[in-house]
Amino acid sequence: MATSRRQFIKISALGAGSLALAGTAFELAKGSSILDKISGAKETGPLRTPTYCEICFWQCAGWVYKDADGNIQKIIGNNDDQHCNGRFCPRGTGGIGQYHDEDRLKTPLIRTSEGGKDIFREASWDEALDYIADKMKKIAAEHGPECLALFTHGSGGAHFGHMLKAFGSASIAAPSFAQCRGPREVGFLTTFGDIIYSPERIDIRDTRCMVLIGTHLGENMHNGQVQEMSDAIDKGATIITVDPRFSTAASKSKYWLPIKPATDMALLLSWINVIIENEWYDKDYVERYTYGFAELKEHVKTFTPEWAYGITTIDPNIIRETAREMHNAAPSVIVNPGRHVTWYGDDTQRLRAVAILTALLGSWGRRGGYYKPEKLHLPNYPVPPFPVPKRLPAEAYEGKYNLANEVVANGLCDATIPTVTNECNFKAWIVNGTNLLAAFPNQAKTMEAIKALQLLVVIDTMPIELTGYADVVLPECTYLERYDMIRNSGHRQPNVALRMPAAEPKYNTKPASWIAKELAGKLGLSAWFPWKDMEELLDWQFKQVGTSLEEMKRIGVKNFPREFDDLYFSPGEEVIFNTNTGKIELYSTDMENEGFEPLPLYTAHEEPPEGYYRLNYGRAPMHTFSRTANNPNLTDLMDENVLWVNPKVAKLWGLENDQMVKLKNQDDIISTFAIKVRVTERIRWDSVYMVHGFGHNNKKLTRAHGRGINDTELVTRVHIDPVMGGTGMRGNFVTFITDFDMDGKEAEA
Amino acid sequence: MRYAMAVDTKKCVGCSDCVVACQTENNVPIGYCRDWIVEVTDGTYPQLEIEIRSERCNHCANSPCVRCCPTGASHYAKGGVVLVTPHKCIGCGACIASCPYDARFPHPDGYVDKCTFCLHNRVEKGLNPACVSVCPTKCLYFGDLDDPNSPVSKVLKNRKNKTLIPEAGTNPHLFFLI
Amino acid sequence: MREEIITSGRMNHLIDPQLHIWHWHIPLYLFLGGLAAGILFFAALYTVLGKEKEYPTAVKIAPFLTPFLLMVGLLALLLDLNHKLYFWRLYTTIRLESPMSWGAWTLMVVTPLSIIWCALNIKTIFPKWDWKYKWLWELDKFFRKNLIIISWIMLIFSLILGVYTGILFSAFNARPLWNTSILGPLFLTSGLSTGAAAIVLMSKNKHERHTFARIDLMLIGIELFLIVHMFMGFLASTQVHIEAASLFLGGPYTTPFWLFVVTLGLATPALLEVLELKGFKMPVFIAPVLVIFGGLMFRFIIAYAGQASRWLY
């Protein structure tokens, strides 16, 4: 072969303009004129189709490029997209690996028994869906349709949720609330009467000071935020990072506050104290908009920096200095509310303290603080009204978590376990795009619930832990092979984005939209799915807002002008907040009414016992949870998680770099696999750290199986947030097992 | 014309997007890469600092790899970009051994490969190199050192910077802002 | 604590954690090249000096090995190439700055010379040898007439070849261990020494054996001196060179180097040769075999250790 591969591509790319790509069912995107204008030059390629990324929930819009042979080659951000500004994060760029992954689920599977042993048999879609429909009908007849629950994360939720509602159940939950940002939304809702949303409504681009409490931007790769933080650093903004671990963000910050874990509340209260005592708060703003300042002032009187020092180990002078930095930057200051905030069980209260600080600094509704996002009003395709479900999801956790503004997923999971008092709740789960055995803490409880089910349907792209327990496994095609609902996101400007297939589904996989519609047909619910196909549905919806599927295929993203110029409050503007008092509630009447502290209080959390270390976990920039652990492009960058151990601890235990250890937690749970030690100064001596999402035990995952540890296994002690049901996961302690049988690495799998 | 790149170590978060983007743009086979991330941590908790560098071929103006190459496969192309012509390369590995930065690797197709500054496939078409155009923190700057208005000239003028192993005398064209 | 990690990418086993680009091929190629250079050097030298009669093994017999040595060496080089089909590209250009290039060209000269040399001496081994074609006789006659010129050419090229085996490494300033100009003379000396050893091994003539044993003894002395000099140079240089030297001074290559190269490959044969010259009776092959073995080990260890040494940044 005389010509190299690279040259071949070059030559064929030159001739691509004249190449007729016969046989593809998809329209050629002819190159966007808007893109040309903005970037000055455009990416060239024989074929590009719009999509929005599904590797995480930032949902960046981009272009999928194919080479001259029609193979998907790369994904590039869409320059018009406010989520990504033309730049994808590493996971999004490596998203093609999900499509190419040869370990994907390939065909529907049905659990059967053969010789007393459970096995999966391959099935046709028709068979699999018939099987599910029959079971669903049976359960509905015996227990009611509301006994079906849907756990979902990602775009499939819209399709399956629609189907479930038509079927008569409203029990639809995602791990993105009670395992993730729930406490933040409730903390801000009870304070400002509004939530943070995703993408977060924070104006990092224009901030002059940002405080990161735990939030580890740079490792947490939520694209727009990382980009804007970099812009802010360029413009000289002060970054203050509060993190017991020397995170990447900490290394970029002017101040790093190496806080003792689990004590953030004390720091926040002392900041509030300093800001009030020094009269550094925005007086006009506080007077005009807030409720309960006097009570707050009285409440924080004793929470001095010296008091906080004793708890947090942060130097009181630094506490004062950083408070002054915030004051100097106010109102262009962001006390970042974070995202995964279910830590210690008092999380809503901690986020209330963040919200209070935000209000005192006057940064809600201000440039460089919090803006008001605007979302397009996008009409739904007309369908008959949904039947009214006999039971609402919240009834599953009767009387608890009344302030939760979304469904508490673990509440549904708990209610699936039969008890004497609760005779029936959930008999069947449909689980789409969420690996519950990695996402929910306390696996034993999840397993108990799963064992009680009469039907477990798992819709996924990969063979994961959970698929092993399913009755039916449905293989979804990846986001690069399908249409999904319109991305209609709130941002500085309202906007819509299109996802369309760049290739035909590989193997015998199908899009969620097709699966839901097909299943609905078998359940006699076709009235709720009147569209012929996704193209018709999307075109109809796009046309309601002045565009069309045809135009969207060409441009991918469309931004609309705001209806009002209300990104920020105008000076002296009268604002009525959606709270009981119509004010920003420093003193929360909602909390008081529900019997919780109306003003946040510090409570001490348990500390690791002798010989144990707090299990800390987080993100790596090149992976998303457990979903990317087998992605060939991304495992190329990082193929396992490692255990961060402070050198002092390593010395004490005689641990060396790359040594394999297993971990045992306070409840004597031992990790299935072993993990490599990384001795590093970046972690405190009282904790160990690992990236969440590894230690897969499904052998079908050839790259991910047995690589690293699944932190979720070790999170058996869960501190439930009484306010909204969040699962606090950071109160677990582990010790090292250095002496184990390496063959045992494979055991149990 | 002298093409050069600058990496802002104060902004780079080590996400390795530049690595994946290079692989997908340039068909670098999985398991290989033309750029990579080095993270250096110094100090003792909590007195710590980290330098994060996105590294690649330095496109040395005085490059030992070009000197060592017995066939002329390694050569200086437009703008001083150091390239390998695959069909001239015998895969002897001399250039790999001669590069102080370990920037080269044997491509599974036999020839030696490395960063090309995306010269032919992007730069000559008026685009930035793939890594530069994807970087979420915008910490990579590219351009012509002889053009004072190029992004790289401007940022080098305003910021303290260094090259790697200047003692090796290779005269690198990859700069690190510190 | 300083922690330096490559957080992503470049997990190429040939590059990380240390360079593994050259395996056994290159050191073998260099060893064989050096050995051949040594033999040819002595053959040419004693021809120029007009002492063919005194040293028949060195001038007439030993050179018969060299075409094979060189061709096996070239085969090793070929096997080392990743892009073998493009081998011929080596001979489409001469690049003086590239040792790989002029080494290839040197071999291009030396290999035919060695073959010619054998041809001229073939009758020593096969007295009844007959060149079947007339033009071969003519050629034979032509070479014989110009024997001294050919000897001079061979003398020079064998020296170039011997130096080249060291320069190939020392041209790489990226690998501090290699980056010393002593490697050229050192490898040349080592090549000559293995050449002399080979002659001792093959010679049936006591006088010749003793002369070459003495030559070898001297070469070993020079080698030891150069080695000490090399380490002194490293230790007086920059941190990277000190670290490079420490690969042999307490580092992972300490035992192989001091045991196999210095003790077994240099000191022991030197001692044995001294004893033998002093008249002690012992099997004659031990010392030269050890020298050849030491020379081989030397190439291997320098090749591997060099790839383990790198700049720190």
Ligand SMILES: Nc1nc2c(c(=O)[nH]1)N[C@H]1C(S)=C(S)[C@@H](COP(=O)(O)OP(=O)(O)OC[C@H]3O[C@@H](n4cnc5c(=O)[nH]c(N)nc54)[C@H](O)[C@@H]3O)O[C@H]1N2
């Ligand atoms: N690359 C990548 N990016 C992602 C994701 C991903 O999977 N991969 N997931 C996305 C999603 S859904 C979410 S929710 C976000 C989560 O991202 P974040 O909201 O940033 O996550 P957290 O888990 O809150 O933060 C982890 C950090 O908290 C620190 N920490 C641990 N304990 C304490 C403590 O007691 N106090 C303080 N102050 N800090 C502490 C840890 O050391 C770590 O640096 O990331 C998003 N971005």
Ligand SMILES: Nc1nc2c(c(=O)[nH]1)N[C@H]1C(S)=C(S)[C@@H](COP(=O)(O)OP(=O)(O)OC[C@H]3O[C@@H](n4cnc5c(=O)[nH]c(N)nc54)[C@H](O)[C@@H]3O)O[C@H]1N2
């Ligand atoms: N221990 C621990 N637990 C955590 C966290 C933690 O940091 N540590 N983080 C928490 C947070 S913040 C969150 S948001 C949740 C996230 O929880 P999940 O969203 O459940 O995260 P994943 O583990 O990535 O599981 C996603 C599953 O979706 C599948 N999938 C990916 N793409 C598709 C698709 O297009 N279609 C379908 N049908 N399936 C797809 C993947 O193969 C994978 O099995 O986890 C929470 N739980």
Ligand code: SF4
């Ligand atoms: S942040 Fe990255 S993974 Fe998430 S949607 Fe955007 S590109 Fe995809």
Ligand code: SF4
């Ligand atoms: S993409 Fe940018 S921020 Fe990420 S590692 Fe590369 S240079 Fe650094």
Ligand code: SF4
């Ligand atoms: S960095 Fe290495 S490969 Fe690149 S030009 Fe310099 S010596 Fe050559």
Ligand code: SF4
């Ligand atoms: S490997 Fe190829 S490019 Fe490198 S020196 Fe040899 S011939 Fe030249």
Ligand code: SF4
């Ligand atoms: S300039 Fe191009 S070839 Fe070089 S590292 Fe960046 S993307 Fe890769």
Ligand SMILES: [Mo]
């Ligand atoms: Mo999350």
